[in-house]
Amino acid sequence: MALLDGGKFMFWLNLGMARDHSGAPVTFTFREELPALDGPDGTVSFLGPVDVEVTVTCVEGQYWLNGTVRGRVELTCARCLKRFEYPFEVALAERYVQGRDRGDAEASCVKGDLVDFTDKVTEGILLALPMRALCHPGCRGLCPECGQMLNEATCDCRTDNIDPRFAALAKLLKPNPKGVE
Ligand SMILES: [Zn+2]
Ligand SMILES: [Zn+2]
Numbered sequence: 001m002a003l004l005d006g007g008k009f010m011f012w013l014n015l016g017m018a019r020d021h022s023g024a025p026v027t028f029t030f031r032e033e034l035p036a037l038d039g040p041d042g043t044v045s046f047l048g049p050v051d052v053e054v055t056v057t058c059v060e061g062q063y064w065l066n067g068t069v070r071g072r073v074e075l076t077c078a079r080c081l082k083r084f085e086y087p088f089e090v091a092l093a094e095r096y097v098q099g100r101d102r103g104d105a106e107a108s109c110v111k112g113d114l115v116d117f118t119d120k121v122t123e124g125i126l127l128a129l130p131m132r133a134l135c136h137p138g139c140r141g142l143c144p145e146c147g148q149m150l151n152e153a154t155c156d157c158r159t160d161n162i163d164p165r166f167a168a169l170a171k172l173l174k175p176n177p178k179g180v181e
Contacts, residue, residue: 010034011052011121015063015096016113018056025055039126041133047072047085052121054092062107063096069121075133079141080149086133090124
């Protein structure tokens with residue numbers, strides 16, 4: 001789940017700015033070209049830059065991050081194996097506390113004011129991608145016999161493509177013209 005090229009420091013927050021406007025959200029926007037990600041189903045490559053817009057609000061020494069990540073990736077259809085464009089939009093919500101870990105499992109503990117949240121962005125994107133990506137919901141996939149792309153044309157093996165259990169049954173039911181085995 002890491003950046004393939006070693007993880008550059010791309011998306012960062014300055015908590016000091018949020019502290020200076022205590023109680024009011026401070027907006028951070030980014031537009032970055034991300035390197036390909038190592039996804040659960042192979043490499044995920046981006047088509048164009050990724051837009052990140054977040055606000056950070058400082059309330060009683062805690063920093064609440066909220067925002068969205070938008071972009072487009074190229075995925076492989078699980079049925080027809082075509083590469084296709086997949087737009088995504090991911091909500092981000094995080095909470096940061098500074099200094100010593102206070103045993104608050106839901107907050108990320110950070111030192112200092114500069115926070116790199118690149119990992120949260122890439123994790124969010126990978127979680128938003130479908131487990132079985134389809135180029136469109138009605139994709140008919142490939143013929144298992146001849147490999148024909150069934151979205152584009154039909155093939156002749158389609159009608160013969162019977163479940164082997166039914167094929168055995170059909171043979172039993174077929175009259176034997178010669179009456180011998
Ligand atoms: Zn498809
Ligand atoms: Zn076929």
